[in-house]
Amino acid sequence: MQKTVSIKDIIAKLKATFQDEDQTKHLLNNVKKFCLVIVKAAILIGVGYVILSPVIGMIVNSISSNKDAYNPMVFVLPENPTLEKYALVLERLDYFPTIARDLLYTITLTGLQLLICSMVGYGFARFDFPGKKILFACVVVMIVIPAHTIMLPLYMTFKSFDPFGLVTMLKGTPGLMGTVVPMYLMTLLGCGVRSGIYIYIFNQFFRGLPKEIEEAALVDGAGVWYTYFRIMLMNAMPSVITVTVFSIVWQFNDTFYAKLFLISEEVVISKRISGLQALIANQDKILDVTIQELYLHAGVILIILPVIIIYCVLQKYFIEGVERSGIVG
Amino acid sequence: MRKKNKLTLLQKRGLTGILFVLPWVVGFILFYVRSLIMTGQFAFNELTIDAVNGGYQLTPVGWENFRYAFQVHGSFKQILTSSVGNMLIDVPLIIFFSLFMAMLLNKKFPGRAVVRAIFFLPVILNSGAITEAMELSEQMMAGGISSQAAEVTATVGSTMALDIDYLISMFMNLGIPASLLDYIVAAVDRINDIIAASGIQIVIFIAALQSIPGSMYEVAKIEGATGYETFWKVTFPMVMPHIITNVVYTIVDSFTESEVVTLAYEVAFDQFNYGLSSVFSLVSTIITCIILVLIVGAIQKRTFYYN
Known part of the structure; x- marks a missing residue:
């Protein structure tokens, strides 16, 4: 019950915003900024992953046991970590x-x-x-x-x-x-x-x-x-x-x-x-x-x-x- | 004693300056000037090592070593062209990638210090010995058939959900020139190398971006420039001098790690053909220098110096 009320509220708010030109602009700007942040974060995380993945892979390999090396179920976390x-x-x-x-x-x-x-x-x-x-x-x-x-x-x-x-x-x-x-x-x-x-x-x-x-x-x-x-x-x-x-x-x-x-x-x-x-x-x-x-x-x-x-x-x-x-x- | 007293203060300071620089001058003459002359000599001579006395003898052979390198030697020309080709592909990619990353990393965001530390990691991990050992191990994994690490990863990559071949043929059908497409595919293919090679360049660009006065951006904003215009009219011209630094660094770096060096080393120390090895070194150095002069000259013409 509460949920429907809140959605209705939001729709009403959106309508009000779109009627006012300034507020529309403001909203669009915010959406644009948000998208930019997401894209930037995605790029940084992606490149960071490319850099870090070989290191992580090596660390994982170095602590996995012989069995883990052949176990297709093992991914990233070895089952029997060993030193x-x-x-x-x-x-x-x-x-x-x-x-x-x-x-x-x-x-x-x-x-x-x-x-x-x-x-x-x-x-x-x-x-x-x-x-x-x-x-x-x-x-x-x-x-x-x-x-x-x-x-x-x-x-x-x-x-x-x-x-x-x-x-x-x-x-x-x-x-x-x-x-x-x-x-x-x-x-x-x-x-x-x-x-x-x-x-x-x-x-x-x-x-x-x-x-x-x-x-x-x-x-x-x-x-x-x-x-x-x-x-x-x-x-x-x-x-x-x-x-x-x-x-x-x-x-x-x-x-x-x-x-x-x-x-x-x-x-x-x-x-x-x-x-x-x-x-x-x-x-x-x-x-x-x-x-x-x-x-x-x-x-x-x-x-x-x-x-x-x-x-x-x-x-x-x-x-x-x-x-x-x-x-x- | 009297003569020394006659020196002016300026001259005295000059002498102290020479004293500061002296160790390097001696080293430069001993190790660089002398070695360069010797390399030139070796290239035109046949060198025989005197095993008893430890010295060596030179027999002049003229251009014979050069003729051998270019007309007889099996792999020198291929390796040289592929090294130069790789470099020409890599340099613009590395420069633009590092400029782009530097602009992203220059902005304030939570966790910036950690991200920057990660981006410098490749410089630390870039050890010749480790790469060599890993490549050797990849070879053994592949049964000694495949010599390139990339080929092994390529077979792994084919299980991915994205069908690269399909995409490529689609772009071909769209009428994108094949040479451009080749370049893009090659670029995507070596994204790992590019990221690994651009650690220092990113740091240099970050430093460059921070040295741009903020008032310039304010003016641009007041005049109503868009982000795109601001980049091309303010940021890009201001980092232009550092692009030269980075281009020089990238070219030199990629050549010192190229296969020509390995070849020259092998020819010298496994086959003991010192003259030929000198020719390889000399030719590759001259080519590097020509490329450097051409590229730096071309950029310098369009460079704007703030000071």
Whole structure:
């Protein structure tokens, strides 16, 4: 009884609205806005799903048991969730020691990138010296030239790298192949993984900072280095965070240089993942490809885990940082 | 000592500036300039490694390596053209997709932070090693016959309720040009790749959109511009400079991940044909640079700089 009354009410209201032109317009506008919101939400959710679905799929696969893999009734939620895949993969990847070494390698390199690239960026942004424009054009060239153009000479150089017999003295044999030294050397000289982009970001950001800060520091008697480390770098926090996230992610995921310099998989864990499936097939006699894939997915999840944790921690500062830092130019 | 005292303040600052930049200059000359020259040398020479002393010897062969790459080598030309073709399809799609997404994400709505975090995820997950391992596993799943991950998903996709072939034939009958249709189908086909490749571009565009002064939109509104007009007359010109940044980034990125790089790597380190590998690198780099110059030049002409 109540229902019919309410519907009647609504119809009466609608009639009243349509008789008044202004109110009709208002209603139509609201409907239009509502539709737009729905369309936008649909697009965002759809694209978000495309991005997230492989990750969700991998997580689901990695915790499902052998039975679930063949059960057609299982969709998204495994019937017998198990962590045994992780247990085996942890062992085969030699996970904790390797990831510790890898993180040490990645984080020290990131620290170096931050120091060197911010210094170079600052030098370009604040000082005038002859040839500055040409040199800055070289930074852009460095960004544009793909790393593979110079891979062979780099390989040749580091293969027989032996300035003044120093390497032979320390290591016994000339050449730095198979060690992490080439990566550190290149980063130290501002040519690490995508250093050009970081220099560019820092340069743009420092250029946007007001000159008065530095002048005040100078008047108060601070030296150039003090000004740089204690004042400018502290003010450049947004771009420092941006570069930190980029650098950690790209260094951790980098396989190009790791392959080129034959850096051992004891240090770079992502080199282990390509051999994981074969290792599990040979050592544990798991010959079913479908089951092997479950183990592989567990391995992939384990490898991306540290980066995801770092990203989640820095995420909030990061996106704001990108917006405020000079990435835009 | 006296000479040093004669320096003006400006000169002193200049020296400090050089000191700041110095590590990079040394690195650039050591690793980039020298390497580029060496790559050029390798391309025109036959390189033999001296196993005993660890050095190498160069025997000049002129254009032989280039001739081999273009006339004899089996797959170089195909891989090069397909890489360039893929790039030409991808670049406009990535740019427009990321601009569109950036405009959606720029508005305030509940849960915006979470959505933005999700959109940056592909950049993090984009690891060469993981993709490689996954592709290998897909191959094994398919019994080693199918080499493309896309083919596997295509067979899965055919069980969907929507019949793609029917739609395509319908559009064909409507008289839509086949080349355009091919482009659209290819675009839909690679939606995954495009989303995965546009993480950074979205972030750059969001930053660009936020740097547009709000007063411009106010003026547009007062003058009675519709949303469509506002986009083409205000938003688009203002983000134009960043479109160049994004185009450069996208082209370089897609080339560093293309198959030409893999080929050059294999030829160098599996077949030890260093000269040929240098030719591959050199040719692909030159082509990238030409494309970059052409596209950036074309956009730059139409770019409006606010400052």
